[in-house]
Amino acid sequence: MSAPAALQVTRADVCCVAAAEAWRGDGEIFASPMGVIPTIGARLARATFEPDLLLSDGEATFVTGTWAVGTPPVGAAEAGIAYRTVFDIAWAGKRHVMMGPVQIDRYGNANISAIGDFFRPTRQLLGVRGAPGNTVNHPTSYWLPRHTRRSFVAAVDVVCGVGYDRAAAAGPSARRFLELRRVVTNLAVLDFATPDHRMRLASVHPGVTVEEVVENTGFELVVEGEVPETPVPVEEKLRLIRVLDPHGARFREVPA
Amino acid sequence: MQVADKRMTAEQVVAELRSGMTIGIGGWGSRRKPMALVRAILRSDLRDLTVVSYGGPDVGLLCAAGKLKRLVYGFVSLDSIPLEPHFQAARQAGTLEVSEWDEGMLQWGLYAAGLRLPFLPTRAGLGSDVMRVNPDLRTVASPYPDGEEVLAVPALHLDAALVHLNRADAAGNAQFLGPDLYFDDLYCMAAERAYVSCERIVSTEELASAGLPTQRVPRWMVHGVVKAPNGAHFTSCAPDYERDEGFQREYVAAAKDPDLWAAFVADYLGGDEEYYQKAVARRPVEVAE
Numbered sequence: 001m002s003a004p005a006a007l008q009v010t011r012a013d014v015c016c017v018a019a020a021e022a023w024r025g026d027g028e029i030f031a032s033p034m035g036v037i038p039t040i041g042a043r044l045a046r047a048t049f050e051p052d053l054l055l056s057d058g059e060a061t062f063v064t065g066t067w068a069v070g071t072p073p074v075g076a077a078e079a080g081i082a083y084r085t086v087f088d089i090a091w092a093g094k095r096h097v098m099m100g101p102v103q104i105d106r107y108g109n110a111n112i113s114a115i116g117d118f119f120r121p122t123r124q125l126l127g128v129r130g131a132p133g134n135t136v137n138h139p140t141s142y143w144l145p146r147h148t149r150r151s152f153v154a155a156v157d158v159v160c161g162v163g164y165d166r167a168a169a170a171g172p173s174a175r176r177f178l179e180l181r182r183v184v185t186n187l188a189v190l191d192f193a194t195p196d197h198r199m200r201l202a203s204v205h206p207g208v209t210v211e212e213v214v215e216n217t218g219f220e221l222v223v224e225g226e227v228p229e230t231p232v233p234v235e236e237k238l239r240l241i242r243v244l245d246p247h248g249a250r251f252r253e254v255p256a
Numbered sequence: 257m258q259v260a261d262k263r264m265t266a267e268q269v270v271a272e273l274r275s276g277m278t279i280g281i282g283g284w285g286s287r288r289k290p291m292a293l294v295r296a297i298l299r300s301d302l303r304d305l306t307v308v309s310y311g312g313p314d315v316g317l318l319c320a321a322g323k324l325k326r327l328v329y330g331f332v333s334l335d336s337i338p339l340e341p342h343f344q345a346a347r348q349a350g351t352l353e354v355s356e357w358d359e360g361m362l363q364w365g366l367y368a369a370g371l372r373l374p375f376l377p378t379r380a381g382l383g384s385d386v387m388r389v390n391p392d393l394r395t396v397a398s399p400y401p402d403g404e405e406v407l408a409v410p411a412l413h414l415d416a417a418l419v420h421l422n423r424a425d426a427a428g429n430a431q432f433l434g435p436d437l438y439f440d441d442l443y444c445m446a447a448e449r450a451y452v453s454c455e456r457i458v459s460t461e462e463l464a465s466a467g468l469p470t471q472r473v474p475r476w477m478v479h480g481v482v483k484a485p486n487g488a489h490f491t492s493c494a495p496d497y498e499r500d501e502g503f504q505r506e507y508v509a510a511a512k513d514p515d516l517w518a519a520f521v522a523d524y525l526g527g528d529e530e531y532y533q534k535a536v537a538r539r540p541v542e543v544a545e
Contacts, residue, residue, distance in 0.1 A: 060435035082436040083284060087360040091379070113356065114347065118389050124347035126338065127311075127331035132358040133380025162383040170383035173404045177379070
């Protein structure tokens, strides 16, 4: 018998693992992903290196186990998480959300509300939702499946998720619990690990050049020395990603 | 003496409302919205309303009918379809006055009103454009030696609250049987007058059979009870029924075209609630995709 053929690694798989890594070290907190790849990432994190994470069914229940996106959970319900208790857990700081903004700037200010002038938007989106409260209360990461100059902008139209500069200007109560962990895109992983918390290029996905990321970013990125490559998923994680997403929903966000 | 019987019709509820009032609408997104009461407002001559809502198609329909002057919200969404087309159109036309808040602030404002407090403090909103686009919002310095200065969410006083629950008795004790109460009790507490529509009006004994934790809207919060079977349609009202996704798709498709919308209004909103429910029942059953 021959050895099983190695699974082919896609860009979407790299993104799933990069998203999962956002929750590394978080322990017993509510991992709250928005979008397909962040959802795969959170479940992957719990199934591999963060077993104590809490995950919800997207409705009002914390559930155990590992289950595929787009299907009902298979594990036991372990507690309720009705909407008002989402604010409890968020304001208590026991949560790490990964949101999907349409615009983000160099200090991590993020927009999910509207494009253009707030009072007469060219395109109304969801509204600020819980982004202001999330960002000033607990760790926040972001997922942008299309890294372009339209999404990585010099200034966002509506500051929903609060960035480091705006929090600092608003005072210690806004800054106290602000922690923007990482930004994952179809091209790269970025973070704010710089002295003044400007966005830094942390790694480029395999097959992507630093120049390509810089070219698609509408502000000056911090690029320090040799930028590493985003880790390629190991076989175990590749198999898990296929269990978590058997029908390839992730490719709607990042085409193969 | 008997406990007061609070049963009334949707038309009687609307007759107690006035143009210019501030009305809170319960539920969340496209979930357990008091749609029969909203449809009764659509049929009325009420206008210039201020609505407070975790917004869904309630907001969209009221926008489309020109009933709103101002909206207080954190988001407006149809859940399975992220963006609400009529709300989008109203925002993009600049015809709606808005207070767009962090959604946790909305809960806090309702709770403050219910507890007769001027405000409740929170971090949510600090540093964001919520402070820029709502210049009336203020911060408050902690009176204790911690150096904190936080956002004072003003009380959201409501003239009326409209919520839809699964069951209620004639006295106004109401019950949710689904996964989430949302903020319906806070809406009722924040309001001068709270009106509960429900799938079925049952005896107090039958309410208790599902367990006290489900009876979260007690009669001291409630002024009127309306029997409205399928009254949350097309939003979800679990476990009585799920969201009517096919109807919601039809609603969204119609909202994007003036002619289709005129036909939608004639087909579904051209008469009373019975007319609506009959038109819904006549729709062809969708074959699963």
